Amino acid sequence: MPMKRALTIAGSDSGGGAGIQADLKTFQELDVFGMSALTAVTAQNTLGVHGVYPMTAEAVINQIQAIGEDIGADAVKTGMLFNAEIIEAVAEQIKIYNWENVVVDPVMIAKGGASLLQKEAISALKKYLLPLSKVITPNIPEAEVLTGMSIQTDQEKRDAAKKLYDLGVSNIIIKGGHDEDPSESTDVLFDGQHFYKFTSKRMKTKNTHGTGCTFSASLTAELAKGASIQEAVETAKQFIQAAIEDQIQIGNGHGPTNHWA
Ligand code: PLP
Numbered sequence: 001m002p003m004k005r006a007l008t009i010a011g012s013d014s015g016g017g018a019g020i021q022a023d024l025k026t027f028q029e030l031d032v033f034g035m036s037a038l039t040a041v042t043a044q045n046t047l048g049v050h051g052v053y054p055m056t057a058e059a060v061i062n063q064i065q066a067i068g069e070d071i072g073a074d075a076v077k078t079g080m081l082f083n084a085e086i087i088e089a090v091a092e093q094i095k096i097y098n099w100e101n102v103v104v105d106p107v108m109i110a111k112g113g114a115s116l117l118q119k120e121a122i123s124a125l126k127k128y129l130l131p132l133s134k135v136i137t138p139n140i141p142e143a144e145v146l147t148g149m150s151i152q153t154d155q156e157k158r159d160a161a162k163k164l165y166d167l168g169v170s171n172i173i174i175k176g177g178h179d180e181d182p183s184e185s186t187d188v189l190f191d192g193q194h195f196y197k198f199t200s201k202r203m204k205t206k207n208t209h210g211t212g213c214t215f216s217a218s219l220t221a222e223l224a225k226g227a228s229i230q231e232a233v234e235t236a237k238q239f240i241q242a243a244i245e246d247q248i249q250i251g252n253g254h255g256p257t258n259h260w261a
Contacts, residue, residue: 004224007067008217009037009060009090010079010107011052011116015045017256018110018210019079025258026217030239032224035071037063039090040082042114046209046251049114054082057089064090068097075101075224077216080116084124091128101223104133105216106142111209111254122146126167135171135229136164137216140178152180154188154197161190171229173219177211189233198233200241207247207255214258215240 006027013019020036027034039060043051067073076099081087094102106125108117117125122145130136140151147163149156151174161172176186182202189196218239222232243257250256 003033004031004074004221004226005035005071006032006217006220006224007035007037007064007073007076008079008220009039009064009076009081010213011040011042011082012038013042013044013210015209015251015256017046017250017254017258018044018213022210022213022256022258023077023079023217023220026214026239027221030218030221030225032074032221035067035073037067039086040080040116042080042116044110046253046255048112048253049110052082052114052116054086057085060086061089061093064093064097068093073097073099073224075103075220077103077105077220078129079105079213079216080107081121081125081129082116083118084121087121087124088128091132094129094132100134101220102133103216103220103223104129104136105212106130106136106138106146107212108142108145130164131168133169134223135173135219136169137173137175137212137219138164139175139212143174154186157186157188158190158195161188161195165190165192173233175212175215177208187233187237189230191229196230196233198237200237203244205244205247206253207249207257208244209254209256211240211244211257214243
């Protein structure tokens with residue numbers, strides 16, 4: 001039986017907790033065939049990012065073409081893209097291969113504060129990539145940068161999602177991991193017509209490295225398998241909740257959340 005295929009266009013985390021490593025592990029756990037196009041290498045562990053080494057745009061294009069010309073992809077996600085040149089190159093390739101199931105995780109800053117996207121690249125992200133996405137998955141700080149709004153409450157998440165819809169994004173999920181609610185975390189999905197809420201119990205843990213990557217990778221895997229956006233968000237939310245509750249301890253800092261026993 002042909003297997004569904006998912007491509008991640010993202011950065012490498014040498015520590016294995018976030019980036020393409022988290023994406024590929026998640027694809028494997030959700031039974032889709034995982035492929036990667038690397039945009040940058042980070043020297044990183046659970047304590048932080050020690051160095052960022054971007055690939056050339058040419059190297060990114062060549063990797064995507066190698067996949068597009070042979071294997072193909074049922075769904076694609078983008079993570080760390082680092083600069084405007086890479087963003088434009090990725091957008092161009094997505095158009096060439098007519099990929100529609102495109103999940104854009106607008107990765108900007110690692111939890112430890114390291115920049116994973118240059119400030120000058122934010123306008124390129126909005127101009128070239130967001131309009132090609134099927135769904136975007138900002139956390140609250142990323143949604144604030146993209147909209148210029150201040151966001152805390154569910155109503156503010158809805159207003160921000162609406163604003164992003166008006167920028168030409170088809171489906172928007174504003175994740176609640178950074179909101180002020182001490183007992184629950186609520187993600188809001190807007191599909192241009194309706195709002196949907198996905199709520200889970202907030203866990204007290206320092207092991208949350210790579211949650212955003214793992215969430216968007218599970219969403220991508222479900223879309224590759226043919227799920228609707230709502231179904232895919234439901235599964236992704238359950239997947240990330242189970243991974244956070246799993247509480248494996250790797251390293252001395254913020255442990256990874258890409259493992260689901
Ligand atoms: N490193 C890479 C390559 C990433 O893509 C990301 C997040 O997208 C991170 C690090 C940040 O992970 P976190 O902020 O969850 O620690």
